Amino acid sequence: xxxxxxxxxxxxxxxxxxxxxxxxxxxxxxxxxxxxxxxxxxxxxxxxxxxxxxxxxxxxxxxxxxxxxxxxxxxxxxxxxxxxxxxxxxxxxxxxxxxxxxxxxxxxxxxxxxxxxxxxxxxxxxxxxxxxxxxxxxxxxxxxxxxxxxxxxxxxxxxxxxxxxxxxxxxxxxxxxxxxxxxxxxxxxxxxxxxxxxxxxxxxxxxxxxxxxxxxxxxxxxxxxxxxxxxxxxxxxxxxxxxxxxxxxxxxxxxxxxxxxxxxxxxxxxxxxxxxxxxxxxxxxxxxxxxxxxxxxxxxxxxxxxxxxxxxxxxxxxxxxxxxxxxxxxxxxxxxxxxxxxxxxxxxxxxxxxxxxxxxxxxxxxxxxxxxxxxxxxxxxxxxxxxxxxxxxxxxxxxxxxxxxxxxxxxxxxxxxxxxxxxxxxxxxxxxxxxxxxxxxxxxxxxxxxxxxxxxxxxxxxxxxxxxxxxxxxxxxxxxxxxxxxxxxxxxxxxxxxxxxxxxxxxxxxxxxxxxxxxxxxxxxxxxxxxxxxxxxxxxxxxxxxxxxxxxxxxxxxxxxxxxxxxxxxxxx
RNA sequence: GGUCCUGUGGUGCAGUUUGGAGUGCACGCCGGCCUGUCAAGCCGGAGGUCGCGGGUUCAAAUCCCGUCAGGACCGCCA
Numbered sequence: 001x002x003x004x005x006x007x008x009x010x011x012x013x014x015x016x017x018x019x020x021x022x023x024x025x026x027x028x029x030x031x032x033x034x035x036x037x038x039x040x041x042x043x044x045x046x047x048x049x050x051x052x053x054x055x056x057x058x059x060x061x062x063x064x065x066x067x068x069x070x071x072x073x074x075x076x077x078x079x080x081x082x083x084x085x086x087x088x089x090x091x092x093x094x095x096x097x098x099x100x101x102x103x104x105x106x107x108x109x110x111x112x113x114x115x116x117x118x119x120x121x122x123x124x125x126x127x128x129x130x131x132x133x134x135x136x137x138x139x140x141x142x143x144x145x146x147x148x149x150x151x152x153x154x155x156x157x158x159x160x161x162x163x164x165x166x167x168x169x170x171x172x173x174x175x176x177x178x179x180x181x182x183x184x185x186x187x188x189x190x191x192x193x194x195x196x197x198x199x200x201x202x203x204x205x206x207x208x209x210x211x212x213x214x215x216x217x218x219x220x221x222x223x224x225x226x227x228x229x230x231x232x233x234x235x236x237x238x239x240x241x242x243x244x245x246x247x248x249x250x251x252x253x254x255x256x257x258x259x260x261x262x263x264x265x266x267x268x269x270x271x272x273x274x275x276x277x278x279x280x281x282x283x284x285x286x287x288x289x290x291x292x293x294x295x296x297x298x299x300x301x302x303x304x305x306x307x308x309x310x311x312x313x314x315x316x317x318x319x320x321x322x323x324x325x326x327x328x329x330x331x332x333x334x335x336x337x338x339x340x341x342x343x344x345x346x347x348x349x350x351x352x353x354x355x356x357x358x359x360x361x362x363x364x365x366x367x368x369x370x371x372x373x374x375x376x377x378x379x380x381x382x383x384x385x386x387x388x389x390x391x392x393x394x395x396x397x398x399x400x401x402x403x404x405x406x407x408x409x410x411x412x413x414x415x416x417x418x419x420x421x422x423x424x425x426x427x428x429x430x431x432x433x434x435x436x437x438x439x440x441x442x443x444x445x446x447x448x449x450x451x452x453x454x455x456x457x458x459x460x461x462x463x464x465x466x467x468x469x470x471x472x473x474x475x476x477x478x479x480x481x482x483x484x485x486x487x488x489x490x491x492x493x494x495x496x497x498x499x500x501x502x503x504x505x506x507x508x509x510x511x512x513x514x515x516x517x518x519x520x521x522x523x524x525x526x527x528x529x530x531x532x533x534x535x536x537x538x539x540x541x542x543x544x545x546x547x548x549x550x551x552x553x554x555x556x557x558x559x560x561x562x563x564x565x566x567x568x569x570x571x572x573x
Numbered sequence: 574g575g576u577c578c579u580g581u582g583g584u585g586c587a588g589u590u591u592g593g594a595g596u597g598c599a600c601g602c603c604g605g606c607c608u609g610u611c612a613a614g615c616c617g618g619a620g621g622u623c624g625c626g627g628g629u630u631c632a633a634a635u636c637c638c639g640u641c642a643g644g645a646c647c648g649c650c651a
Binding site for chain 1: 575576577580583584585600601602606607608609610611612613614642643644645646647648649650651
């Protein structure tokens with residue numbers, strides 16, 4: 001062992017000890033040939049070392065420094081440093097590695113361009129922010145595992161090279177050398193395998209599972225991500241919510257030092273009506289208010305719609321015309337036909353380009369329903385109800401969303417998702433979760449008569465407006481499964497071809513089971529107070545799915561292609 | 574597939590609105606001085622394809638078009 005102590009741990013209690021520390025030169029301060037100070041950094045912090053001024057010691061050199069811990073001379077202590085009362089004196093310095101000047105400063109003082117950070121990620125990782133985040137991630141992972149183990153769950157690994165199933169996201173595919181022309185898919189999740197584990201008698205399964213989806217990247221989405229994947233047999237929805245709540249609360253307490261507030265509960269229908277989304281950020285108000293009754297007999301054509309709803313932006317009355325135009329453009333991009341804005345003036349007089357189309361009674365009722373105060377801004381959208389909710393939900397976030405590290409950790413269970421999210425082009429319902437989701441027991445009779453009204457036993461966990469994960473009670477009864485598949489237009493033959501192995505397995509005694517999976521990257525990002533998950537991933541990809549460090553993806557050598565029986569089409573002209 | 578923002582010595586920025594010599598700030602880098610600093614200080618110096626291409630103009634970092642890269646978002650993500 002080259003070191004006896006970590007840099008950041010030395011205190012007055014160590015006075016007199018001869019110690020060896022190892023690390024990188026954070027800064028040097030030279031005072032001629034006879035005196036120089038080197039701040040040596042490791043992941044625990046920084047210690048000042050008094051060294052011979054003649055030595056050429058530059059930033060990021062890797063050193064082993066041996067010297068006695070001594071109290072600093074009176075008046076030279078540095079209260080900004082945890083080790084600021086002591087220093088290593090009369091140091092012997094071993095240069096373990098020299099270093100070129102880094103392309104960006106390693107200190108956290110200056111933010112560096114993200115492309116440069118990713119291209120030299122190994123240097124970025126040296127910085128305090130990434131050290132903190134990745135070490136936090138490790139502790140959260142560990143806490144999750146401990147919690148699942150303590151609850152009697154068994155970790156089982158599932159394969160990475162699997163058969164492609166056409167549902168859901170786009171698969172990453174891997175060509176097979178032994179079966180030219182055939183391909184594996186990388187798992188979008190271990191969904192089907194964990195259900196097979198249930199049939200296999202592992203009644204409490206979990207896995208810290210890597211999942212891959214070939215969809216466009218976002219601040220909260222990478223191609224590859226980590227899920228805590230859970231499934232249990234002989235349990236109901238409440239049991240699953242309990243397991244996950246215990247684990248997530250344990251992880252949160254590990255990260256923050258305090259247990260989170262009790263997790264909230266809300267149905268999907270309530271979330272949609274009040275917040276216009278299935279992942280409401282409940283840290284702030286500005287809830288959607290139904291104005292349909294106000295305009296039930298309106299003469300204003302724009303408000304002759306199945307639903308009219310609005311949000312009140314407190315104090316938003318000074319919003320500039322430019323900004324309002326930009327908001328209108330946003331609303332249109334979100335799918336609205338338009339956006340009606342009204343500034344609330346003194347005595348609740350409404351100032352709006354369309355005010356003259358809205359009767360005095362309607363204006364008064366509108367202001368009262370929205371509880372408008374002078375100085376507020378009102379935003380109103382009229383359209384089909386789901387569209388209105390969607391658009392206003394996004395505008396609400398645009399105008400009111402607090403920074404990610406504001407307002408604590410507001411976990412929220414959203415339950416009773418619809419079984420189907422709408423009708424496809426073929427007129428058949430589209431599963432909101434996946435085709436193995438159990439319908440709500442009270443709604444099973446509606447499956448054929450009114451499928452879109454059928455609630456499911458599916459549920460999401462939401463944290464401050466981020467969807468952490470989702471799960472459901474699965475169908476384990478053959479008759480119900482056949483009815484649902486039939487509704488989806490998947491006949492017995494097609495079902496057999498697509499996931500026959502699961503249906504076959506269910507013929508041999510399938511226990512009732514339910515499960516959940518949530519994104520660990522997202523949880524860690526929020527616990528770390530980061531706006532994007534790249535900050536909690538050691539080697540992430542850019543928004544275009546590239547890695548500036550390794551320059552992936554790359555064209556493949558023609559010989560490799562030939563071995564796989566693959567010919568690449570020329571790029572589109 | 575789409576909307577928006579960004580791109581200026583190694584790094585972080587200003588300059589772009591209203592075209593006029595690569596004009597400025599801070600850090601870093603190189604050399605010198607310096608025995609108690611701590612983002613050390615002082616003196617001197619080097620370092621530029623203003624992302625790239627085209628256009629407009631007497632003249633483009635600045636205006637226009639295209640393109641590349643990065644970011645935020647819509648679509649997409651059972």
